[in-house]
Amino acid sequence: MSPTLQHDTPTDTETALPLILRGTQTIPTTELPATDWDEALQILVIKGTDTPAHTVPDFIAGTTSTSVTDNIKDEDD
Amino acid sequence: MPALILTQRQDITADRVIVKLRELDTPVIRLDYADFPAGAGMTAQFNGGEWAGILRVGSRTTTLREITGVYYRRPSTPRVTGHGSPGRDGFVEKEITLGFGGVLAALPEHLWLGHPATLLAVQRSKPWQLVLADACGLTVPATMVTGDTAHAAHFAAQVGGEVAVKSFGTAAFLGPEGEQEAIYTRRLRADEIRSASLLGIPHQFQRWINAEHAVRLTAVDDELFAAEIHFGSPAARLDWRSDQDSLTYKRVQPPPAVADSVRQLMRRMNLRYGALDFLIDKAGTWWFLEINANGQWAWIDEVSDDIADAIARALTKAPSPE
Incomplete structure (x- = not known):
């Protein structure tokens, strides 16, 4: 192996691309399938168990941040 | 909770x-x-x-x-x-x-599958992956990273005359006309490298492995789920991602030594989830290629349900912090 690094000089348009880019392949773009199975899963997600929004955690109870919790609840409701 | x-x-x-x-x-x-x-x-x-x-x-x-x-x-x-x-x-x-x-x-980091900083570290350094995989006892192909054409050609000649050239990261992007382009692993001879140019851009070359099939091994904590990937076309043999319709899968148990090494690697990388790619040659050697800390797993029916189950359990019961 040569101890020195020899960077090649491109001489035309083709050689202006490094080796890794010469193997580029065009791939077709496909649309994501919307199957019944996918929709069924999404419904399950929507029906997932909720943690009650009105639960005020210990750290925040009694501080001014409580109002933030209330606001969050109000926005959501 | x-x-x-x-x-x-x-x-x-x-x-x-x-x-x-x-x-x-x-x-x-x-x-x-x-x-x-x-x-x-x-x-x-x-x-x-x-x-x-x-x-x-x-x-x-x-x-x-x-x-x-x-x-x-x-x-x-x-x-x-x-x-x-x-x-x-x-x-x-x-x-x-x-x-x-x-x-x-x-x-807490032990709650994550996986922590964003860890994902980034694993994704950004394939060379680091090889160091750790080797240290954990996995078999790693001879690899060169270079931007020098002569060095790359010399390496190819040294390792049997043929190498795989592959990108370091995700190789999908838009081309000059706005078309979707991708780069897959290619098989090259030394003389083909000599006639090309690297232009100082880093390229990753690995000794060409004559693989019988590939394996995608998915690790969730200490649970391992492996599936053989059998190539159904010449294109898939070069890079199975390039012709996924031709692939067939078969569930397999990794050899105990490989399983032990993978669990070690996961711990060394601080990962609770990982998708590892191997090539298996005629001698049955499992050649480690890479680990994707956020790799896809749902497309292999032979293992996907068990992986979903393991991930769900892992999210429910985090291991104690070390």
């Missing part, structure tokens, strides 16, 4: 884990960074050495302390408008990522 899943709205892989979590009666908070600020909110306070607070997504609210596990899948970036200029909008988007995302990243 909810599990937190960070991902975009359309993610059927995450959906499969959520179904399993429901079977375990575990509440789920599904969050996308793009949910902030309209669909999600957070307040957190650093006190007593840790962050405590609340996270609200839609109608679901949890305290940060209650979260039993965090699955980092495919969250999208925040998108906001209405601050007067694209620059201001961009600033706010970054503030969301750094602020709310930053607090989430401060959740």
Whole structure:
């Protein structure tokens, strides 16, 4: 192996691309399938168990941040 | 005690884990960074050495302390408008990522599959992966990284005359005409390399492995799920991603020594989830190629249901911090 690094000089348009880019392949773009199975899963997600929004955690109870919790609840409701 | 899943709205892989979590009666908070600020909110306070607070997504609210596990899948970036200029909008988007995302990243590391900083470290250094894989006892092909054509050709000649050339990262992008382009692994002879140019750009060359088949091994904590990938076309033999319709799969148990090494590697990389790629030659040697810390797993029917189950369980019962 040569101890020195020899960077090649491109001489035309083709050689202006490094080796890794010469193997580029065009791939077709496909649309994501919307199957019944996918929709069924999404419904399950929507029906997932909720943690009650009105639960005020210990750290925040009694501080001014409580109002933030209330606001969050109000926005959501 | 909810599990937190960070991902975009359309993610059927995450959906499969959520179904399993429901079977375990575990509440789920599904969050996308793009949910902030309209669909999600957070307040957190650093006190007593840790962050405590609340996270609200839609109608679901949890305290940060209650979260039993965090699955980092495919969250999208925040998108906001209405601050007067694209620059201001961009600033706010970054503030969301750094602020709310930053607090989430401060959740205990052992809760994560996997922690964003770890994902980034693993993704950004394939050469580092090879060092650790070798140290853990996995068989790693001879590899050269160079931008020098003569060095690359010499390496190819040294390792049997043929090499694989592959990118370091995801190689999908738009071409000059806006078309979708991809780069797959290619098989090259020394003379083919000599007639090309590397132009100083780093290329990764590996000794060509005459593989009988590939294996995708998915690790979730100490559980391993491996599937042989059998090539159904010449293109798939070069890179199975290039012709996925031709592939067939078969569940397989990894050799005990490989399994031990993979578990070691996971611990060394601080990962609770990983998708590892191997090539298997005629002698039965498992050649380690790479680990993807956030790799896809749902497309292999032979193992996907068990993987979904394992991920759900992992999100429910985090291991004790070391």
